Amino acid sequence: MRKIITLSVAALILAGSYFIAFGVPASLGVVFGIEADGGKEPGATAGGPKSGGRAGNPTAGKATIVVLAPLEMQPYADILRAVGSAAALHSAEVIADVSGEVTEINLSSNRQVSAGEMLVQLDARTEVLNREIAQAELDQARDTVERYERLQGTGNSTVTAVALSEAKVAERLAEANVGLADAALDDRTIRAPISGKLNLSDVEVGDRLSVGSVVVTIDDSEALLIEFELPERSIGLLSKEQTILASTPTFTGQIFEGGIVSFDSRIDSVTRSVTVKARIENPDALLWPGMTFAVRIIHESDPLAVLPSTAITWSRSGSSVWIDEDGVAKQVPATILFRRNDQVWINADIAVGTLVVTEGAQKLRAGSRITAANAPASAPNAQEPGAEPSGVTPEVGQAEPKPSSATEEPT
Template identity: 55%
Template structure:
């Protein structure tokens, strides 16, 4: 008897705990209450969405969303890279003769014109050699003149062979004079181009050897910038395409240039192409060797553009929801570009279609939607 009482009490405790946690079952409540609710009322909670029980979610009620027409707009492709520049025309002056420097005009940053004297080497030996060559030439000239006079008078003393030999000797003497003049000129070093001198360690009294560096000259009116472009941006390259150049030295200042050439192949390691562009530096503000930030831009053909909140993702990829006659359908898209909260896409949805820009994550195919403005109007 005691076991039966304990069993009954245990069942009562379990029933009470169940009713507290999960509520009283509907059938039990109807028995206790003595009434039976109509079938229609019993089914009403299941159809709270306004549709048949068990129907597709979202078809029985309207979801408030924000709609906007699908627009097209060009996207501006921007490539930023870093490069360095050298003078388009530059020269390193090298000694072609050995000797002691007796005169130098190598002040750094001095502007020189092509042909200006930069330094002179000791040329006393070359001057003496030139004087000797000139004397030999004069003597040979006198011999030829005498032989020609005798030959014209019909003298048998000067034969044709003797006259011919004298003329050859004169030509050789003239060549010796020319060689001596060139050797003397080589003792004077002149600027091969116009430009600005760099730093030089050569001073008067130094002795130079053949091949020694004397000074550099840069004509910086135009700079030649070299930079790398990644493989994905090769389509931006074209000869004559403008580039915008900036440098930390002149904050906020933009210099213009144009692409002059680019490599015909990609680097096998970096997968990039080397590009060269000329930069106008008529004001002389930029120096050879500077590092620059280079920017190239190009506008694409118009593409559909939507806010980032309009893009949803599922197993098939990205898509947007398009509303028509109050119902939505999902249209696949391919994302092309992003800029902030705007996304440029490729899609079969027509321009002007109403796209769900807010609330898209709550939608299902065929869901009924209403706009936020429409909801406010109905509430008034």
């Protein structure tokens, strides 16, 4: 008994769904006295003409209610996102060129220094003495050259041209030795190669440095270089001076604008990405080298046709949209170019402002009549077509007007 009741309820639900979707069949309408989908006047014969039948012109049936919206043009913003790390625009490691004992330091961390400023002084007693010896030899060579030239000028034949030439060579060698002594003495003083800010250093007075020892690192942070990776599909958007937007968790809510200065000339075979460097100005030294940045690159296309994604329908021939052509649905092929959230940017032969079906397109067929569910409501005093004007009664002896739908007089 329970199965019979379940089957009966299911049959009633199916029948109700069918009647709601397609209307009551004409044959059942005659039996039960219900007006069919095509619409007949009570008392019309079953063989009379049908205004809403499916066998005739499809445009003569009841209009399908849809939602229409005008076609708009908007650019598509392609946003590339990446994460990168920042480095100073100029950075240098100060390295000892000679070995020696540290006698003086000037390495306070986070201090701004200028190029050429003394950072470390090494023991230079030996170099100072070598400089004095070289200077003394130079002075002696110069005196010899001057004496030989004076004797030659007085006509003294004891000084030959060869002797004078050898004296001048000795003078030049002495000058070179003085230059070597000056260079060796200057190497005992380690200076800043660039202007910037000093990092931490563990060099102390009394330490002995060897050749190649790193003394300290200097960063010039007036600008930062952010290095990040972009996917292979982005290479068509890369160009120098392309604007980037960077943000860092250190300063939540702040956006720093910069520009691309360089990028690699090949795609990494493992990551399938390209390395890019962008420059961000940092005049206030607010940003530090080593910070992590979230980078965005926004590229806007030319204006394209944009629609809600619900306007797209699919068939064996591909994607398409339906437009309103004088109250009749017309299917137009459309190629989806981009998709974001509930919008799609398409390429289709549709004029701007054309009304496009955005909801209800799945119910349409070629040539279907359509009416907009979102059309402005009619005026309160507007009458239905064929309706009797309110407050007006037919004159005596005048036949009452017939309904607008064609009916057949009873036989």
